[in-house]
Amino acid sequence: VNRADVEDFLYREAMLLDEWRLDEWFALFEEGGRMEVPTTDNQGWDSGTAGYFVADDYDLIRARVKRLKSRMAHAENPRSRTHRMVSNVVVLERGERTVRVTANFAIHRYRDGGAYTYVGRYEHLLLATPDGPRFRLRRAVPVMESMDPGARLSFIL
Amino acid sequence: MVVDEDRDALTFRVHRSAYRSLEVFRREMASIWGATWLYLGHETEIPSPGDFLTRTLGGRPLIFCRDSSGAVRAFLNSCTHRGAILCRHTEGNAKFFQCFYHAWTFSNSGELHALPDSEAYPDVDAFKERMALRRVPRLQIHEGFVFVAFTPDVPELLTHIGRAAHYMSLTARIGPAGLTTLPGVQLYSVKGNWKLAVENAMDGYHFVPTHNTFVGYLRETGFAVTDEDQYAYDLGGGHGLLILTGHNGRIGMVWEPRFGEGERERIVAKRAEMTQRLGAELAAEVADASRILYVFPNLLLFDLEALTIRQLEPVEPGRTDVRAWQFVEVGEPPAVRALRLKTMVSFVGPGGLATPDDIEAYESVQRGIAATAGTEYDWSDMSRGMANEKRGNRGRSVDEGVMRSFWRHWAGVMGE
Numbered sequence: 391v392n393r394a395d396v397e398d399f400l401y402r403e404a405m406l407l408d409e410w411r412l413d414e415w416f417a418l419f420e421e422g423g424r425m426e427v428p429t430t431d432n433q434g435w436d437s438g439t440a441g442y443f444v445a446d447d448y449d450l451i452r453a454r455v456k457r458l459k460s461r462m463a464h465a466e467n468p469r470s471r472t473h474r475m476v477s478n479v480v481v482l483e484r485g486e487r488t489v490r491v492t493a494n495f496a497i498h499r500y501r502d503g504g505a506y507t508y509v510g511r512y513e514h515l516l517l518a519t520p521d522g523p524r525f526r527l528r529r530a531v532p533v534m535e536s537m538d539p540g541a542r543l544s545f546i547l
Numbered sequence: 548m549v550v551d552e553d554r555d556a557l558t559f560r561v562h563r564s565a566y567r568s569l570e571v572f573r574r575e576m577a578s579i580w581g582a583t584w585l586y587l588g589h590e591t592e593i594p595s596p597g598d599f600l601t602r603t604l605g606g607r608p609l610i611f612c613r614d615s616s617g618a619v620r621a622f623l624n625s626c627t628h629r630g631a632i633l634c635r636h637t638e639g640n641a642k643f644f645q646c647f648y649h650a651w652t653f654s655n656s657g658e659l660h661a662l663p664d665s666e667a668y669p670d671v672d673a674f675k676e677r678m679a680l681r682r683v684p685r686l687q688i689h690e691g692f693v694f695v696a697f698t699p700d701v702p703e704l705l706t707h708i709g710r711a712a713h714y715m716s717l718t719a720r721i722g723p724a725g726l727t728t729l730p731g732v733q734l735y736s737v738k739g740n741w742k743l744a745v746e747n748a749m750d751g752y753h754f755v756p757t758h759n760t761f762v763g764y765l766r767e768t769g770f771a772v773t774d775e776d777q778y779a780y781d782l783g784g785g786h787g788l789l790i791l792t793g794h795n796g797r798i799g800m801v802w803e804p805r806f807g808e809g810e811r812e813r814i815v816a817k818r819a820e821m822t823q824r825l826g827a828e829l830a831a832e833v834a835d836a837s838r839i840l841y842v843f844p845n846l847l848l849f850d851l852e853a854l855t856i857r858q859l860e861p862v863e864p865g866r867t868d869v870r871a872w873q874f875v876e877v878g879e880p881p882a883v884r885a886l887r888l889k890t891m892v893s894f895v896g897p898g899g900l901a902t903p904d905d906i907e908a909y910e911s912v913q914r915g916i917a918a919t920a921g922t923e924y925d926w927s928d929m930s931r932g933m934a935n936e937k938r939g940n941r942g943r944s945v946d947e948g949v950m951r952s953f954w955r956h957w958a959g960v961m962g963e
Contacts, residue, residue, distance in 0.1 A: 427898055429731045431637065438885035441731030441873040443898035445889045450900075453764045453893075457900055462759040465903035502914065504738070536734035539866050542906050543898035 399523045404474040420524040465544035471500040506541040550958040557933040560926040563916040566740040572864040580605035584707045586846035590691040591727040597640040614656040621683040653680045690719040710782040722876030733871040735897045739909035741861040751944030761901040769804035777944040785843030785956030787949035795852045800834035853891035
């Protein structure tokens with residue numbers, strides 16, 4: 391897996407999320423994969439020892455997808471419009487079958503007349519498979535000081 | 548009149564200007580935030596001498612710290628000289644706070660320690676004493692929960708907390724070595740009036756429709772939510788309590804399938820430990836039921852699957868900053884700690900599977916009430932359950948009795 395492969399993977403992921411193709415997005419996780427969003431004050435604490443915004447195991451990611459597809463997920467009905475920019479992709483470390491990668495993101499979200507910007511970096515652990523990279527750990531780290539008024543995380547960051 | 552109640556006709560309504568009027572907001576800042584005890588933070592956030600945090604409370608920037616002797620302190624975070632923010636860091640450990648502007652330096656117990664070129668002031672000692680860091684006038688602690696008041700003219704903290712104190716004590720007794728907050732604070736902000744967040748937390752009626760997808764998730768894990776036989780309690784002083792037996796299990800205390808088999812066995816042992824430590828009756832009161840406690844005006848203590856402390860900080864009529872801490876047992880096994888954190892944030896917080904729908908609800912109310920402004924329809928109804936209460940029955944968690952007691956207290960302190 392080289393940087394171009396990682397870029398293709400992250401760009402396609404961003405497209406799936408912006409188009410709310412959540413089943414296809416969920417298939418980008420290996421079975422047992424995890425998803426995390428630390429709080430904005432995080433100083434390197436892991437999700438087993440500190441408060442987080444999101445600390446999903448595989449079952450919870452599945453539950454989150456199911457929820458977001460429901461019209462009863464009121465916070466996302468109607469759905470937010472999101473527009474994602476992913477850049478500064480770096481392959482940090484290669485394991486036998488895994489790569490640790492980082493990338494910057496800027497996500498614009500629009501809903502109910504409000505405009506919100508979420509800025510941060512991804513810190514993913516990807517598994518190389520014959521079908522392409524898969525998330526072992528998908529981690530979105532916000533760099534804002536807090537969530538702005540109305541800027542909830544009801545969608546996938 | 549903002550709160551319009553008729554106990555004979557069984558009507559209770561709140562005028563919606565209370566959620567959006569700047570004039571009401573300013574009076575709240577003076578009559579509530581400036582005049583009563585406020586929850587500042589938990590002692591465990593500053594465990595060691597010298598630890599400090601900066602935090603805005605009631606619109607005032609504060610330093611919340613433990614001085615070098617170990618005493619918990621709260622100071623106005625403003626240099627006594629010209630008013631600059633004295634400590635510009637959000638957290639750390641320091642013996643002294645030095646203002647960068649003119650290098651005035653204060654000790655962490657508030658004395659003006661160093662005054663550059665002090666000979667320019669005629670009576671330096673008296674001047675330094677006069678220019679000590681401004682303490683918040685009152686600070687008292689109950690079970691590690693630190694409260695402050697911006698006026699000395701308040702009753703003792705325990706008088707203010709009243710019957711809510713007992714429920715804070717119950718939660719504090721869950722663990723044999725006590726409870727602690729954890730780092731990793733959820734800092735977020737909602738586009739809604741602070742009182743909408745209070746109503747939402749004391750409102751069992753919304754749970755099933757608003758959290759339809761969360762209830763569905765629990766059902767798939769093998770747990771059926773019920774609202775039967777659950778009650779809401781007016782604790783006086785604006786404080787309120789929901790006691791919930793059918794909403795969730797309780798890690799370490801009441802098992803549900805999503806906790807896993809290992810936790811099922813641990814619960815048996817932990818319950819035995821609690822019974823031995825507390826006696827059967829108190830152990831049951833601590834452990835058997837979930838509780839949502841509201842302490843007027845800005846503290847919510849969620850003692851549910853796991854524990855969260857939530858603090859409300861009004862910024863504008865239509866904006867409330869929220870801070871939320873995970874609150875955990877000291878010394879619990881790492882696997883239990885991880886289960887607790889995963890389980891709690893799957894429900895609460897802006898990234899949970901439930902809280903975003905609560906936020907949607909109060910933001911939706913804040914937007915929706917623009918429609919009725921200036922019309923005869925500009926009232927929100929909170930009469931649910933009045934007839935039942937008038938018959939002398941306990942208020943159900945799915946009724947609106949605790950919202951009414953909150954609003955009656957609010958009207959009293961606001962002179963409405």
